[in-house]
Amino acid sequence: MPEPTAPVAPHPANTIAFQGRPGAYSHLACHQAFPDMVALPCHSFEDAFGAVREGTARLAMIPVDNTVAGRVADVHHLLPRGGLHIVAEHFVRVNHHLLGLPGSSIDRLRSAESHVHAIGQCRQFLRRHQLQALVVADTAGAAQDVATAGDPTRAAIASQLAGELYGLVSLASNIEDAEHNTTRFLVLAREPEDPGPATDPVMTTFTFTVKNRPAALYKALGGFATNGVNMVKLESYIDGTFSQAQFYADIMGHPSHDGVHLALEELGFFSHSVEILGVYPAHPFRQQIG
Structure with missing residues (x-):
């Protein structure tokens, strides 16, 4: 053999x-x-x-x-x-499913477990069906635990894929409170994959740290407004001394586009450092929500 x-x-x-x-x-x-x-x-x-x-x-x-x-x-x-x-x-x-053992039903359930965010995103459903919410480490882990326990009174909030992998059935689908979830x-x-300036639309993501001067951030970002560059995201992170912040930004456009090039050049003048994390095609989803 x-x-x-x-x-x-x-x-x-x-x-x-x-x-x-x-x-x-x-x-x-x-x-x-x-x-x-x-x-x-x-x-x-x-x-x-x-x-x-x-x-x-x-x-x-x-x-x-x-x-x-x-x-x-x-x-x-x-x-x-x-x-x-x-x-x-x-x-x-994100389409949350209420996953239970084959043969179970919502009427038999006493609890639903999942990640804290998934629990928070399904509050109305849980309240309506009077299910005790149990917070665990992650959604897929909740599905695995419910399948292993074999208790028809327990359910998990997770993806349909998790149900398929762990042998659970969907007792209710799309149970999240917000339709836009x-x-x-x-x-x-490991290596950048620049799609080139001809790609449209294209995203550029970068971080920067402004100089510790009055109105430095205002001046650093001014070039994006004057050059018509759409900044779709800006977040800050304070340093260990609480004296200056690092910023993360997403913009529409390629660094070699005239407007983006000028905006990044002005940004560099008012910043200690500018680091591009990636240049990549914008996902079609952006056009749906634009």
């Missing part, structure tokens, strides 16, 4: 890393954006960054913002020092 063969590890060039357990929304984003790639679950965001830096994966799918929960904690601090480059963006409409993801790689 032949010896069983060991499973073949996925080739790094065809692997995309994400944070979380199989079935997480980051896993779903990998499937949507890169259906032919193997998704690699990682314990933390740092591990997902590390998988790309060390060559275990070619790409990483990292969430940065949600229309309900806001920015994803820690990710914006990792981006400037993570050693990776943004090469794409992807948007996922959407998460933005960034795709990271």
Whole structure:
């Protein structure tokens, strides 16, 4: 009888890393954006960054913002020092499912467990059905725990993908309170992949630290207004001395476009440093909401 063969590890060039357990929304984003790639679950965001830096994966799918929960904690601090480059963006409409054991029903349930953000995004549904909300580490983990426990009175709030992976059924779909619940993801790689100035529309993401002078931020950003550059995001991060802030920004346009070039030049004059994290095509979702 032949010896069983060991499973073949996925080739790094065809692997995309994400944070979380199989079935997480980051896993779903990998499937949507890169259906032919193997998704690699990682314990933390740092591990997902590390998988790309060390060559275990070619790409990483990292969430940065949600229309309900806001920015994803820690990710914006990792981006400037993570050693990776943004090469794409992807948007996922978050459709929460109430997942239970086969044969169970909403009437039999006593509790629903999930990540704190997912619980918060489904408050009205949970209140309407008088379900006790239990906070756990992540949505996919909640689905796995419910499947393992085998208790028909327990349910998880997670993605449909998580239900499929762990053998659960959807007892209710689209149970989130807000119809606009959407998460933005960034795709990271070791090397930049500049799409070129002819790409339209294109995004440029960068960080900068303004000089500690009165009106420095106002003057630093003035070039974007006078040169007609659309800044779609601006966030600040205070330093350890509370004396100056680092800023993260997303703009529409390529650094070689005349207006963007002039705006970045003016920004540099009033800043200690400007670091471009990525130049990449804008996702079609932006045109839908524009």
